[in-house]
Amino acid sequence: MPKPDSLQGSLDLLVLKILSRRPRLHGYAIMTAIRAASGEVLRAEEGSLYPALHRMEEAGWIRAAWITKDTGRRAASMN
Amino acid sequence: MSLWSRVTNLFCGASLSIEIDEELESHIAEAIEQGRDPAEVRRAFGSPLRHRESSLDIRLIGWLDSLRADSVFGWRQLRKRKVTSAAAILSLALAIGACTSAFRLIDALLLRPLPVAQPERLYGLFREGIGFDGKHRIDDGCEYPMFTRMRAAVKDQAELIAISYVHPTDLTYASDQEMEKAYVQYVSGLMFTSFGILPAAGRLLTEDDDLTPHSHPYAVVSHDYWTRRFGQDRTAVGRTFRIGNDLFEIIGVAREPFTGTEPGTVTDIFLPTMMNAGVTHAGWAWFRTLARLKPGVASIPVQDRLRAIFRAIQEERVKGFTGWPKQRLDNFLAQRLLLNPVPSGISEMQKDNRPSLRALGVLVALVLLIACANVANLMTAQAASRAREMALRVSIGAGRWRLVQLVLVESAWLAFLAAAIGGLFAWWSAPLVVSMINPPDNPARLLLPADWRVLGFGLALALGVTLLFGLAPALRASAVRPVSALKGGEDPRSRSRLMHVLVALQVAFCFLVLFVSGLFVATFERLSHQSTGFSAARLLTLETVAAPPQPLVFWDQVADRLRTIPGIETVAMSAWPLLSGNGMNGFVSTGAAAPSEVPAYFLSISPGWLDAMRIPWIDGRDFRATDTSPGVAIVNDSFAKQYFKGENPIGKSFEKTSGRVHLQIVGLVRDARYRNMREPITPTAYMPFQPIATGRATFIVRTSTPDPLALASILRQEILRARLGFRVSNIRTQTELNQQHTVRERLLATLALFFALVALLLAGVGLYGVLDYSVLERRREIGIRMAIGAQPGDIARRVTADVFSMVLVGGLVGLALGLASVRYLEALFYQVKPTDLAVLVAPALTILGVALLAALPAVIRAVRIDPVTMLRCE
Numbered sequence: 001m002p003k004p005d006s007l008q009g010s011l012d013l014l015v016l017k018i019l020s021r022r023p024r025l026h027g028y029a030i031m032t033a034i035r036a037a038s039g040e041v042l043r044a045e046e047g048s049l050y051p052a053l054h055r056m057e058e059a060g061w062i063r064a065a066w067i068t069k070d071t072g073r074r075a076a077s078m079n
Numbered sequence: 080m081s082l083w084s085r086v087t088n089l090f091c092g093a094s095l096s097i098e099i100d101e102e103l104e105s106h107i108a109e110a111i112e113q114g115r116d117p118a119e120v121r122r123a124f125g126s127p128l129r130h131r132e133s134s135l136d137i138r139l140i141g142w143l144d145s146l147r148a149d150s151v152f153g154w155r156q157l158r159k160r161k162v163t164s165a166a167a168i169l170s171l172a173l174a175i176g177a178c179t180s181a182f183r184l185i186d187a188l189l190l191r192p193l194p195v196a197q198p199e200r201l202y203g204l205f206r207e208g209i210g211f212d213g214k215h216r217i218d219d220g221c222e223y224p225m226f227t228r229m230r231a232a233v234k235d236q237a238e239l240i241a242i243s244y245v246h247p248t249d250l251t252y253a254s255d256q257e258m259e260k261a262y263v264q265y266v267s268g269l270m271f272t273s274f275g276i277l278p279a280a281g282r283l284l285t286e287d288d289d290l291t292p293h294s295h296p297y298a299v300v301s302h303d304y305w306t307r308r309f310g311q312d313r314t315a316v317g318r319t320f321r322i323g324n325d326l327f328e329i330i331g332v333a334r335e336p337f338t339g340t341e342p343g344t345v346t347d348i349f350l351p352t353m354m355n356a357g358v359t360h361a362g363w364a365w366f367r368t369l370a371r372l373k374p375g376v377a378s379i380p381v382q383d384r385l386r387a388i389f390r391a392i393q394e395e396r397v398k399g400f401t402g403w404p405k406q407r408l409d410n411f412l413a414q415r416l417l418l419n420p421v422p423s424g425i426s427e428m429q430k431d432n433r434p435s436l437r438a439l440g441v442l443v444a445l446v447l448l449i450a451c452a453n454v455a456n457l458m459t460a461q462a463a464s465r466a467r468e469m470a471l472r473v474s475i476g477a478g479r480w481r482l483v484q485l486v487l488v489e490s491a492w493l494a495f496l497a498a499a500i501g502g503l504f505a506w507w508s509a510p511l512v513v514s515m516i517n518p519p520d521n522p523a524r525l526l527l528p529a530d531w532r533v534l535g536f537g538l539a540l541a542l543g544v545t546l547l548f549g550l551a552p553a554l555r556a557s558a559v560r561p562v563s564a565l566k567g568g569e570d571p572r573s574r575s576r577l578m579h580v581l582v583a584l585q586v587a588f589c590f591l592v593l594f595v596s597g598l599f600v601a602t603f604e605r606l607s608h609q610s611t612g613f614s615a616a617r618l619l620t621l622e623t624v625a626a627p628p629q630p631l632v633f634w635d636q637v638a639d640r641l642r643t644i645p646g647i648e649t650v651a652m653s654a655w656p657l658l659s660g661n662g663m664n665g666f667v668s669t670g671a672a673a674p675s676e677v678p679a680y681f682l683s684i685s686p687g688w689l690d691a692m693r694i695p696w697i698d699g700r701d702f703r704a705t706d707t708s709p710g711v712a713i714v715n716d717s718f719a720k721q722y723f724k725g726e727n728p729i730g731k732s733f734e735k736t737s738g739r740v741h742l743q744i745v746g747l748v749r750d751a752r753y754r755n756m757r758e759p760i761t762p763t764a765y766m767p768f769q770p771i772a773t774g775r776a777t778f779i780v781r782t783s784t785p786d787p788l789a790l791a792s793i794l795r796q797e798i799l800r801a802r803l804g805f806r807v808s809n810i811r812t813q814t815e816l817n818q819q820h821t822v823r824e825r826l827l828a829t830l831a832l833f834f835a836l837v838a839l840l841l842a843g844v845g846l847y848g849v850l851d852y853s854v855l856e857r858r859r860e861i862g863i864r865m866a867i868g869a870q871p872g873d874i875a876r877r878v879t880a881d882v883f884s885m886v887l888v889g890g891l892v893g894l895a896l897g898l899a900s901v902r903y904l905e906a907l908f909y910q911v912k913p914t915d916l917a918v919l920v921a922p923a924l925t926i927l928g929v930a931l932l933a934a935l936p937a938v939i940r941a942v943r944i945d946p947v948t949m950l951r952c953e
Contacts, residue, residue: 027102027105028105028106028109028110031106045125046110046125047126047127050099050106050130050134051130051137054099055137058085
C-alpha cells in the first residue's frame with residue numbers, strides 16, 4: 001500500500017510537469033531531471049519514484065512503453 | 080481501464096514482478112553507469128523488494144490477489160487429500176442437491192408469483208366454516224349469480240374474475256371418433272386484460288364475452304397447447320372444435336408464460352364463463368373468484384363489503400332448503416367470507432401438497448445440517464493437523480483475518496463444488512419427484528423453471544453452508560498461539576470438545592429424521608394395507624359417455640356385447656367407480672324421525688355389480704332387472720349401524736331427504752370404501768342403475784387375464800361398435816384408482832426413507848471420523864496406559880465413552896425435538912401415534928447400531944496400538 005506522504009502529491013505534479021516538457025523519459029532520467037530542475041535541492045527518494053509512476057500509470061495519467069537503451073538494457077519510458 | 084487491468088494483472092502476477100524488477104534493475108544500472116558508487120546507489124535506492132511489493136499493490140487488487148492465492152492453495156489442499164475431499168464434497172452435494180430440489184418444488188408450487196401484472200394485488204375469495212363432514216374447512220368454490228352481485232358491488236375497488244376449476248375435457252376437431260382430451264378452464268373475459276396478458280396470435284377474450292349465457296362460443300388457447308397441438312401454426316386461429324353439442328371457434332393464443340392460475344396444471348383452452356351451464360345456477364359452485372384490487376385500495380374494506388353481500392345471499396338461499404337438519408343450517412349460515420392474497424395462484428395441488436412439501440423441506444434441511452456438521456468435523460480435524468503450519472504463518476506476520484480467509488476459501492471450494500454437483504442432482508431429481516406426485520390419470524404439469532431464483536437459492540445455500548461449517552474451524556485456526564503450537568503442546572481436548580458437540584447435534588438431527596421418516600413409512604404402510612372391502616384384482620373401469628343420453632336398455636345391450644369378448648369374466652355398471660373421487664351424498668331419515676346428522680353416500684349400480692366387485696353379502700337379495708329407481712336399495716353394514724342401530728334393516732325403508740324419495744331395503748352387504756382410504760367407511764346405499772342426464776356411466780369389467788389393461792383397446796373398440804353414440808372416455812384399472820389415494824403418502828414415505836438412509840450414513844461417517852481422530856490424538860496416552868497394564872476392554876471403553884455419551888445426549892435431544900415437532904405434522908399421519916413404543920425404539924436402536932459399527936474400526940485401532948513402538952517413536 002502506498003504510504004501517506006504529503007510530498008506524494010507534489011511528486012506526481014513534478015513528474016507530470018517534467019514529462020509534459022520532455023516526453024519519453026525513463027525513471028532514472030526523470031529523477032535526474034527533477035534534481036537538475038530544482039538546482040540539486042529536491043532529491044526525490046529514488047525507490048519511491050517507481051510506485052508513484054506505477055500508480056499514475058494505473059490511473060491513466062501517463063503511459064509506459066518499453067525502449068531498448070544503448071547498453072542493451074530495457075527500460076520503461078513515460079509519456 | 081484501470082480496474083480491468085488491475086483484475087487481469089492478477090493472472091500474470093509472476094511476469095509483472097519480473098517486469099518491475101527489471102525496471103528497478105535498469106535504474107540502478109544507469110545510476111552506476113553515471114559513475115556513482117554501486118553500494119551507495121543500492122543504499123540510496125532502498126529495498127527493491129519493498130518497492131516491488133508496493134508497485135504490485137498498485138498494479139493489481141491486493142485483496143483479490145490474496146484471494147486468488149488462497150484459492151489456488153485451497154485447491155491444492157483439496158487435491159492433496161483426494162478421498163476425504165471427495166467424501167466431503169459428495170455428502171454435501173447430496174444434501175445441497177436435495178435442498179435445491181425441494182426448493183425448486185416448493186418455489187414452483189407455492190412461492191413463485193403468477194406471471195401476471197402485479198400479482199401482489201391478486202386476492203382470492205374463500206369461505207370458511209364447518210363442512211359437511213363436521214370439520215372446519217376453507218372452500219374456494221363460488222356460484223355465478225352470487226359472483227355477479229359481488230362484482231357489481233365492488234366494481235370501483237376491485238375487478239372480480241371468475242376462473243373455473245381446470246378439467247380434462249373431451250373435445251373433437253372432427254368426428255366423435257377422434258375425441259381428444261384437453262385441459263379446459265372457463266374464465267371471465269376480463270381476466271386477460273386485468274392480468275395484462277397479450278395475444279401471441281389473434282385476439283383474447285374481453286369483457287364483451289361475459290354478457291349473455293351460451294352465446295359466446297369462442298376459445299383462447301394457451302401458448303403451450305398451441306405449440307403442442309398445432310406446432311405454432313397461425314391458421315389454428317379460426318379452427319373450430321366441439322365439446323358436447325357446443326361448437327367453439329379458436330380466436331387467439333395467450334402469450335407465454337401464462338398457463339392459467341392453478342400451479343400444477345397447465346390450462347390448454349380458455350372458454351368464456353358464459354358458455355358454462357353453471358352460469359345460471361344459484362347452487363352450483365364451479366369456479367374460484369379472484370379479486371384484483373385497484374391501486375391504493377386496501378383489502379379489508381373490500382372484504383367487509385363482500386361479506387355483507389355474502390351474508391344476504393346465504394340468508395336468501397337458506398329459505399329454499401328443505402329437509403336439512405337444524406345444525407347444518409346453522410353451519411351453512413355461519414360461513415364466513417375471506418379475502419386472502421394469492422400472488423401465486425390457487426390450486427388443489429397446492430392445498431394437497433403444502434404440508435407434505437413443508438415436511439420434506441424440513442427433512443432435507445436437517446440432512447444438510449448433518450452434512451455440514453460432518454464437514455465441520457473434518458475441517459476441525461484437519462485444522463488440528465495444520466496447527467503448526469498456521470502457527471508458522473502467524474509468526475511470520477500473517478494477520479488473523481488472513482488466516483480466517485485462508486480456511487474459509489478452502490471451505491468455499493468444498494461448498495461450491497458440492498453446489499455444482501448438487502445443482503445437477505436437483506436438475507435431475509425435481510421433475511422425478513413431480514412425476515411421483517402424479518395421480519396416474521391426471522398428470523400434474525408443474526413448470527420447473529431453472530432461473531435466477533433457483534440459481535440464487537443455490538448460491539445463497541453454498542455461501543451459507545460455507546459459513547456454517549467453515550467459520551468455526553477457521554476462527555479456531557486463526558486463534559492459534561504460535562508459541563505453544565510450535566512447541567507441540569496445545570491442549571488437544573479443546574478441539575475434541577467442538578467435535579463432540581457436533582456429534583451430538585448430528586445424532587439429534589439424525590434421530591429426528593429417522594423418527595419422522597418412521598412415522599411416514601408407518602402411515603403409508605397402514606394406508607396401503609387398508610382393507611377396501613372389495614377386490615381390485617384384474618378390474619377395469621371404463622368411464623363411458625353416451626351422447627345423446629341413452630336409455631337403460633341400450634346400456635344393457637352394450638354390457639351384453641362386452642360379455643362376449645374372450646378374456647372377460649364379468650361386466651356390470653355403476654354411475655361411477657368406487658374410490659374415483661366422485662360421490663353423491665344426502666341426508667337420510669328413518670320413519671318419522673328428523674333427518675340424521677350424518678350424511679349417507681349413494682351409488683346407482685346394475686344387478687351383478689356387487690358380485691363383480693366381490694363385495695360379500697350379509698343378507699337379502701341383489702337387484703333384479705325389474706327393480707327401478709327409486710324404490711329399492713341395498714345398504715352396507717355401516718348404514719345399518721348408523722340408521723338402524725345395527726338391526727337387520729331388510730324390509731325396512733328410509734327416506735332420502737333431497738327429493739323426498741322413499742326406498743325399501745332389499746339387501747345388506749359388507750362395507751366397502753367409497754370415498755377414500757383415510758376416513759372411516761361411510762354409510763352407503765346402493766340404488767338400481769339408471770342412466771343419468773350427463774350420459775356418463777362406468778362399466779366395471781373383471782378380466783381373466785392377469786394384466787387387465789391388455790384388453791383396454793379391444794374394449795374401447797367394442798363399445799364404439801356396440802352401439803352408435805357410446806364412447807369410452809377413460810379407462811383405468813381399479814388398482815390405479817385405489818393407489819391414487821396413497822400417492823402423497825407413498826411419496827413422503829419413499830423420500831423420507833431415502834433421507835433417513837442418507838442421514839444415517841452421514842452420521843455414521845461423522846462418528847467414525849471423530850473417533851478415529853480422537854484415537855490418533857490420544858495414541859501416546861493409550862500407549863502409556865497399555866504399557867502399565869490396561870486391558871483392551873478398558874482402552875475401548877475409554878476411547879468410546881465420550882463419544883457415546885454424546886450420542887446419548889444427541890439422541891435425547893432428538894427425541895425431544897421429535898415429540899415437539901410431530902404436532903405440526905399430525906395431518907400427514909394415519910393411525911400412527913408418535914408415542915408408540917415401536918416408532919421411538921426403532922430409530923434409537925438403528926442409531927445405536929450404526930454408532931457401534933462406526934466405532935468398531937477406531938476401537939480396533941486403539942487396542943492394536945503397540946506401546947513399545949508408540950513410546951519409542953514419541
